[in-house]
Amino acid sequence: MRIAIVGATGYGGAELIRLLNHHPEVEIVSLHSSSQQGTPYTESYPHLQEIIYNKLEEINPEEMAKNVDLVFLATPSGISSKLSPELVAQGLKVIDLSGDLRIKKLEDYEFWYKKCAAPKETIDAAVYGLPEWNKAEIKKATLIANPGCYPTSVELGLAPLVQKELIVEDSIIVDAKSAVSGAGRSLSAISHYTEMNDNFKIYKVNQHQHIPEIEQTLKGWNGNIGPITFSTHLVPMTRGIMSTIYVKAKNKMTIDQLHELYNEAYENKPFVRVRPKGVFPSTKEVYGSNYCDIGLAYDERTGRIMIVSVIDNLVKGAAGQAIQNLNIMMGLDEKTGLNFVPVYP
Numbered sequence: 001m002r003i004a005i006v007g008a009t010g011y012g013g014a015e016l017i018r019l020l021n022h023h024p025e026v027e028i029v030s031l032h033s034s035s036q037q038g039t040p041y042t043e044s045y046p047h048l049q050e051i052i053y054n055k056l057e058e059i060n061p062e063e064m065a066k067n068v069d070l071v072f073l074a075t076p077s078g079i080s081s082k083l084s085p086e087l088v089a090q091g092l093k094v095i096d097l098s099g100d101l102r103i104k105k106l107e108d109y110e111f112w113y114k115k116c117a118a119p120k121e122t123i124d125a126a127v128y129g130l131p132e133w134n135k136a137e138i139k140k141a142t143l144i145a146n147p148g149c150y151p152t153s154v155e156l157g158l159a160p161l162v163q164k165e166l167i168v169e170d171s172i173i174v175d176a177k178s179a180v181s182g183a184g185r186s187l188s189a190i191s192h193y194t195e196m197n198d199n200f201k202i203y204k205v206n207q208h209q210h211i212p213e214i215e216q217t218l219k220g221w222n223g224n225i226g227p228i229t230f231s232t233h234l235v236p237m238t239r240g241i242m243s244t245i246y247v248k249a250k251n252k253m254t255i256d257q258l259h260e261l262y263n264e265a266y267e268n269k270p271f272v273r274v275r276p277k278g279v280f281p282s283t284k285e286v287y288g289s290n291y292c293d294i295g296l297a298y299d300e301r302t303g304r305i306m307i308v309s310v311i312d313n314l315v316k317g318a319a320g321q322a323i324q325n326l327n328i329m330m331g332l333d334e335k336t337g338l339n340f341v342p343v344y345p
């Protein structure tokens, strides 16, 4: 598979390069930029000296179609909605890491992202790339909407309970924390060193663009799921997301039943690891890897279940999941190029 990356100079693009460099079935043919055409890629990322020799190229769908089979878009929201239709029209497969193609209702995208939505036929054609629960569709897809980082951790954390209709439908509360690389490479007030170092910040209260994405997926599994409460926080670390999810069980259950449910649901899903009873994952335990690790608790006094779900935002939350999708689209083992252990400590 010959691939190109648009938005290669961002963190998502750089992570795609790190991972694809080890992929046995993929050749990175070209790296594209809207602002630095003609400059060697290593000017952006010197750690790739003697590994990546490409110069950044312009974004020209017609030219790209002559040289590659698939394009990763690691661009800010608002770009893929225009670029994806052009790439698909050239016969290219596309995996979009941005939020542009995830939300099926155009008006919801425009409300939460404050941008114009992609054409309806593009949104309709895009397959939501959550491989653990959407493999059959991904296999046939030419256009993938790669899930958001927070939604990946939340949806994997909730799937077994929501799919089996075991929770009170409007009882979902998500307390999510993200590392700073989740905000991308370009500097903003929130990611400025002096703002985030030695600090713990809540942001986008009741306004986060991942709310409609999470609700859409959960409703797809159980149409009765009510609106969620979702809070996001910035933590002064480089990689990692922890979502602590609270839900009310419909009926009394035991912690053993809860574990049995999750172990069964994720038995054949290589990138989701359910911790044993009483053990909870930390972000470092998935650092640099494509794992989503899940810990579970049941409080008999309140009937509340707590799910702790951790991922590396740049891997399972972005580039790793995108490669998992590519593997499935190509008919490869989904672990190809992703079968490495987390960096620890």
Ligand SMILES: NC(=O)C1=CN([C@@H]2O[C@H](COP(=O)(O)OP(=O)(O)OC[C@H]3O[C@@H](n4cnc5c(N)ncnc54)[C@H](OP(=O)(O)O)[C@@H]3O)[C@@H](O)[C@H]2O)C=CC1
Pocket (backbone or CB within 6 Å): 006, 007, 008, 009, 010, 011, 012, 013, 032, 033, 034, 035, 036, 059, 073, 074, 075, 076, 077, 079, 097, 098, 099, 147, 148, 149, 181, 182, 183, 184, 185, 186, 313, 314, 317, 318
């Ligand atoms: N960081 C993360 O953990 C995650 C990110 N995402 C999503 O993935 C996408 C990429 O994120 P990330 O890499 O962090 O972001 P960055 O800000 O680090 O990089 C985005 C890149 O997009 C390029 N770009 C900017 N404007 C344009 C334009 N008009 N046309 C084409 N390219 C443009 C820039 O490169 P240049 O100037 O060279 O063109 C820039 O390097 C975003 O949509 C983000 O929301 C999703 C999940 C997790």
Ligand SMILES: CC(=O)N[C@@H](CCC(=O)OP(=O)(O)O)C(=O)O
Pocket (backbone or CB within 6 Å): 077, 097, 098, 099, 100, 147, 148, 149, 178, 179, 180, 181, 182, 183, 209, 210, 232, 234
């Ligand atoms: C820490 C941080 O700022 N994270 C970003 C994640 C953005 C992202 O991944 O956006 P899309 O999924 O919509 O493309 C945020 O909370 O907006």
